[in-house]
Amino acid sequence: MKPLLKDYRAWCLALALMLLLLMALFPTRMETQSVYNLMAVVDITRSMNAEDYQRDGKPISRLEFVKRSLRELAASLPCQSKLGIGVFTERRSSILFEPIEVCAGYSELDKAIAALDWRMAWAADSRIASGLLNTLQLLSAKDTNVLFMTDGQEAPPLNSRYKTDFSGLKGKVKGLIVGAGDLQAVAIPKFDQKGQRIGVYGPDDVPHRSSFGESDLNPEKIEGYDARNAPFGKQAAIGNEHQSALQENYLQQLAAESGLAYHRLQGSDLLYEAVKSAEIGSVSRVASDIRAYFIVMVLVLIVVIFI
Amino acid sequence: MTDLAFETPWALMGLLLIFLPLLRSPMQATTYPWLDIIPVDPLSQLINVLIRVLAMAAFAALFLGLSGLHRKAQHVERIGHGAHIVMLLDRSNSMDHSFAGKAPSGNDDGRDAGGRATQGAVAEQSKADAARHLLTQFVDHRPHDLIGIAEYSTSPLFVMSLTENKQAIHAAIDATTTPALAYTNISKGLSMALSFFDHQPVNGSRILLLVSDGAAVIDPDSEAALRVLFKQQQVRLYWLFLRTDNSPGILVQPDDPRDDNAQAMPELYLHRFFSSLNIPYHAYEAENPDAMQKAINDINQLEQMPLHYLQAIPKQDLSGLCYRWLTGLIACLLGLKFCEVRRI
Numbered sequence: 189m190k191p192l193l194k195d196y197r198a199w200c201l202a203l204a205l206m207l208l209l210l211m212a213l214f215p216t217r218m219e220t221q222s223v224y225n226l227m228a229v230v231d232i233t234r235s236m237n238a239e240d241y242q243r244d245g246k247p248i249s250r251l252e253f254v255k256r257s258l259r260e261l262a263a264s265l266p267c268q269s270k271l272g273i274g275v276f277t278e279r280r281s282s283i284l285f286e287p288i289e290v291c292a293g294y295s296e297l298d299k300a301i302a303a304l305d306w307r308m309a310w311a312a313d314s315r316i317a318s319g320l321l322n323t324l325q326l327l328s329a330k331d332t333n334v335l336f337m338t339d340g341q342e343a344p345p346l347n348s349r350y351k352t353d354f355s356g357l358k359g360k361v362k363g364l365i366v367g368a369g370d371l372q373a374v375a376i377p378k379f380d381q382k383g384q385r386i387g388v389y390g391p392d393d394v395p396h397r398s399s400f401g402e403s404d405l406n407p408e409k410i411e412g413y414d415a416r417n418a419p420f421g422k423q424a425a426i427g428n429e430h431q432s433a434l435q436e437n438y439l440q441q442l443a444a445e446s447g448l449a450y451h452r453l454q455g456s457d458l459l460y461e462a463v464k465s466a467e468i469g470s471v472s473r474v475a476s477d478i479r480a481y482f483i484v485m486v487l488v489l490i491v492v493i494f495i
Numbered sequence: 496m497t498d499l500a501f502e503t504p505w506a507l508m509g510l511l512l513i514f515l516p517l518l519r520s521p522m523q524a525t526t527y528p529w530l531d532i533i534p535v536d537p538l539s540q541l542i543n544v545l546i547r548v549l550a551m552a553a554f555a556a557l558f559l560g561l562s563g564l565h566r567k568a569q570h571v572e573r574i575g576h577g578a579h580i581v582m583l584l585d586r587s588n589s590m591d592h593s594f595a596g597k598a599p600s601g602n603d604d605g606r607d608a609g610g611r612a613t614q615g616a617v618a619e620q621s622k623a624d625a626a627r628h629l630l631t632q633f634v635d636h637r638p639h640d641l642i643g644i645a646e647y648s649t650s651p652l653f654v655m656s657l658t659e660n661k662q663a664i665h666a667a668i669d670a671t672t673t674p675a676l677a678y679t680n681i682s683k684g685l686s687m688a689l690s691f692f693d694h695q696p697v698n699g700s701r702i703l704l705l706v707s708d709g710a711a712v713i714d715p716d717s718e719a720a721l722r723v724l725f726k727q728q729q730v731r732l733y734w735l736f737l738r739t740d741n742s743p744g745i746l747v748q749p750d751d752p753r754d755d756n757a758q759a760m761p762e763l764y765l766h767r768f769f770s771s772l773n774i775p776y777h778a779y780e781a782e783n784p785d786a787m788q789k790a791i792n793d794i795n796q797l798e799q800m801p802l803h804y805l806q807a808i809p810k811q812d813l814s815g816l817c818y819r820w821l822t823g824l825i826a827c828l829l830g831l832k833f834c835e836v837r838r839i
Contacts, residue, residue, distance in 0.1 A: 197521060201829040208822040215815075272666065275652070282586070282676055284646075284654045285667035296655060296663040303653035310649040310677045326673055479818065483561050486821070490553060491512065494519040 197493045204489040211482035219476045221266055222469030225331060226363075228258055229274040229281045229323050231338035232306045233314035234389075235432040237377045238339070240370035249377075250368040251306060254337050257459045258301050264460045267291035268472055273300055274326075276338065278311035279318035287332060307383065314343040317352035320365070320442060324357045333468040334363035334448070340435030345427070347398035359447035362468045366459065367452045369434030376432050389430040396427030499813075502563020509558040516550035521828075522835065546831055553824040560817030570805035577639035577802040578700040579657055581730075582630065583688040584671060585707035586648040587679040590623040594739060594783050622708050622737045623671055625784040629791045630668050630706070634661060636795055639804045643691045644668070647684025648676035657691055659804075679709055681765065682717035689721075692728045699802030701730045704794065708737040710765035712758060722772060731775040733794055736762065738782045745778055 232251065241253040248256075262271050270287030284300065316338055327334055375388035397420065412422025436452065443450040451462035463469075501507065522543075527533065634642060643657035644667045655667045688703055695701075713721070725732070738744050745766040749755045756764075769776045779790035 195832070195835075198829070198832045201825060201832055205822065205825045205829055208818065208825060211818065212822070272670070274670075280674075282652070283670040283673045284652060285644075285663065285670045288660075288663045288666045293660055293663045296658050296660055299656040300654065303656070305653070308650050308652050479814070480561060483557060483818070483821075486825075487509075487557055487561075490550070490557070490825075491515065493521045494515045494550070 200489040200493050204486045207482050207486050207489075211479050215477065215479050216475035217478045218473050220471050221268075221474050222464070223266055223472045224269040224271075224463060224469045225287055225333060226265075226270065226335055226463070226468075227272040227274055227283065227287060227327060227332045228261075228335040228337060229276050229283075229319075230254055230258070230304055231277070231314070231316070231319075231336075231368075232275045232304065232309050233277050233341070233343065234306060234309075234312070235314060235339055235341040235343065235376050236368070237306055237379075238369065238374050238432045239377070240372070240374045240433075241368075250339055251304070254366075254368050254453065255301050255304055257453060258337075259298055261459050261463070262290050262294060262297045262301070265290045265463075268474065269469075271297055272332065273297070273304070274323070275304065275308055276319045276323065276336070277309035278313045279315035280322040281319055281326065282310075283326065314341060315346075316340055316342050316438075317346070317442060320446060321352050321354060321357065324354070324361045324446060328357055328360045332361075333466075334361055335366055335463070336363065336448070337366040337368055337453070338439070339369040339432060340367060340439040340442075341432045342435075342438075343429065344395040345398050345429060354442075354446040357446065361446075362448070362466070364449050364451050364462060364466050364468075365439050365443045365446075366462075367434050367436055367439045367450065369432070371433055371436060373428060373431035373433035376430065391426070391430050394430045396425040396429045498567045498569060500565060500567050502565065502814075504562055506558060506562035509561065510555065512558070513551050513554045515554065516547040521546060521550060542831060542834065546828065549824050549828050549831075553821055553828065556817045556821040556824060560814040560821065564813040564817060566811040566813060568810040569808045571808055572803055572805055574801055574803055575639040576799040577637060577641075577804060578702050578798045578800065579641045579643075579692070579695060579698070580637070580702045580704055580798075581643045581645060581657065581688045581691045583684050583703060583705045583707075584626070584630075584644065584646045585679065585684075585705075585709070586646045586652070586671070586676045587707075587709065588677065589679075589708050589739070590626070590737075591621050591674060592739065593621055594625075594737065620784060622739075625787055626706050626735075626737065627668055627671050629784070629787050631665060633791050633795060634664050634668065639802060641695075641804075643688075645684060645688040645691065646671075647680060647687070649678045649680050651680075651683045651687035653687060657695060679707070679711045681707065681711050682713040682721060685721055686717070686724060689724045689728050689730065692730065697729060699804075700798055700800045701728060702794075702798055703730045703732050705732065705734045706737070707734070708739060709742070710761040712761050713765070713768060718768065725772050725774055729774075731798075732769055732772070732777070734766070734769060734776070734778040735787065735790055736778060736780050737787065738780050740782070744780055746780065 230251070236251040236254070237249045239247040239249045241248050241250060243253070243256070258273075265271065267290065269290050271290050272283065272285055272287035274281045274283040288296065290297065320336055323334060323336060378386055378389050378393070380386045410421040412418055414422075434452070440450045442448075449462075449466045451459070451466075453459060641657040641659055642655075642664050644654040644664065646652040646654055654670075655663055658664065685703075685705070688705075692701055734745075736745050743760055743762065745762045747763065749760055749763070754760060766778055769778070779786075779793070781787040781790055
């Protein structure tokens with residue numbers, strides 16, 4: 189037996205065998221990993237049809253870009269994370285389905301995201317603040333974090349006298365407001381009843397100021413003010429509301445009021461980064477495969493035998 | 496063999512090391528004055544070859560395992576009972592009301608105001624709630640079905656494509672707890688639901704299950720388009736009509752001929768439209784959750800046609816098998832090591 193002990197090759201083989209047996213006993217190690225439970229609420233109002241993103245040299249709409257980013261987010265979220273989809277229009281959102289596990293349900297998520305369409309909108313207004321409030325109310329009872337994806341275009345324009353109050357819900361739901369669009373205003377495509385594109389919205393197609401309730405200005409400063417007949421003055425409002433740009437300041441302000449973080453959507457990988465850095469994940473323990481470490485050691489040992 | 500695949504194919508480059516045992520000997524070199532003096536030993540030669548073969552096999556097993564050899568996820572065709580079902584759910588405001596047409600009183604914990612158990616008699620459930628409970632049960636009873644969900648209000652909402660993922664279906668049905676939306680635009684909802692069957696093989700029965708508490712007028716253009724679609728998609732239509740108290744229902748003929756128009760009696764007219772489609776069609780009128788349960792059970796029994804379905808077999812990791820082989824091979828090599836002749 190003595191000479192065998194001096195043979196390093198025997199030792200290598202024995203050690204390799206021991207490592208393999210050890211590997212059979214402990215093939216995995218428990219590791220902590222951040223997993224996410226997200227509800228993506230997508231703005232499907234008309235302004236999301238504005239085309240200010242580029243993909244492969246072609247202009248694509250904000251909604252299309254949001255959909256692509258969401259699909260890629262679904263692909264990059266770690267398993268056990270959950271993603272649900274909701275849509276926002278008018279002044280509220282509707283949840284299409286509660287979060288489902290991203291790995292098992294990837295193809296379902298993929299198809300559902302692909303099917304998101306501005307034609308799903310059940311009403312035409314775009315009241316971002318009310319929609320956000322409604323979304324937070326819906327989600328406040330659940331432990332779901334929100335991704336509210338919008339361009340921030342309020343239509344018709346808001347009367348600042350009637351602001352949405354987020355104080356009751358501030359901080360109850362964590363998540364991100366994801367701003368889609370470019371800061372440069374672009375035209376909004378217009379569609380006819382059959383869904384055919386018929387040019388873009390013109391200045392005469394949309395209201396340029398709120399004419400709801402009382403004016404937020406001092407009556408003395410309004411030209412042609414009449415308390416009953418012209419509370420907003422006699423002048424026709426002129427404005428730029430038929431074009432749409434990402435209202436970043438407004439969204440940042442909404443984010444601050446509602447206790448959410450703000451992220452501007454530029455690339456889809458960055459969306460996952462933003463989700464990660466928003467620290468909205470929960471820690472889950474997953475078994476990770478560590479057999480490769482054992483095997484590499486075994487490999488070294490057998491190679492040594494032949495040298 | 497085509498169903499084998501690798502997790503990290505680049506690790507296969509290590510397979511080049513297979514040739515290492517051919518080039519180098521795993522034995523300790525022993526100096527010997529004159530080799531010709533050693534007698535020919537066939538057994539030793541055999542063992543020498545064996546060692547090299549074993550070592551080569553060990554390298555192969557190691558690198559196949561390291562590259563994550565696995566059998567891809569597969570679908571095996573089986574025959575069972577089931578159907579392809581698209582559920583078209585009404586999300587109009589009125590679905591949030593009870594069968595008595597009111598907002599549901601209190602929360603539905605099965606107890607009335609005095610805290611006594613009501614056995615479901617007094618506690619009011621909204622129609623949407625009742626539908627949700629039953630549909631959830633229905634889904635659980637249908638293991639092999641592909642189920643898809645569409646909803647409609649003023650616009651159709653695409654919710655979940657035809658899928659066997661029951662968790663996803665439950666997630667979509669659960670989401671109807673959120674308040675309903677606006678009006679009832681049934682024609683768009685129907686055409687969206689029918690579009691779910693596009694690009695799906697015709698196999699077993701195709702069912703469109705419409706769950707609504709009201710109907711709306713279908714304009715002539717959509718009516719013509721729907722007729723074509725229903726014919727093309729070869730669906731069987733079930734209409735679960737949740738009748739609210741004092742609403743006319745689908746089977747009541749109007750007393751007054753002046754009321755005999757689609758605006759006054761949209762339900763009756765929708766029923767007539769469905770009946771005139773010449774497709775298998777059945778309407779259930781449910782005034783309360785029990786009647787709904789009966790209708791659902793009925794559908795559950797009727798729709799047990801043989802169905803070819805694909806059973807998913809998840810991917811099988813074969814690296815564990817490779818490593819077990821590796822372990823065995825190393826053990827053999829170690830055993831042979833003990834046979835080595837040593838001279839110090």
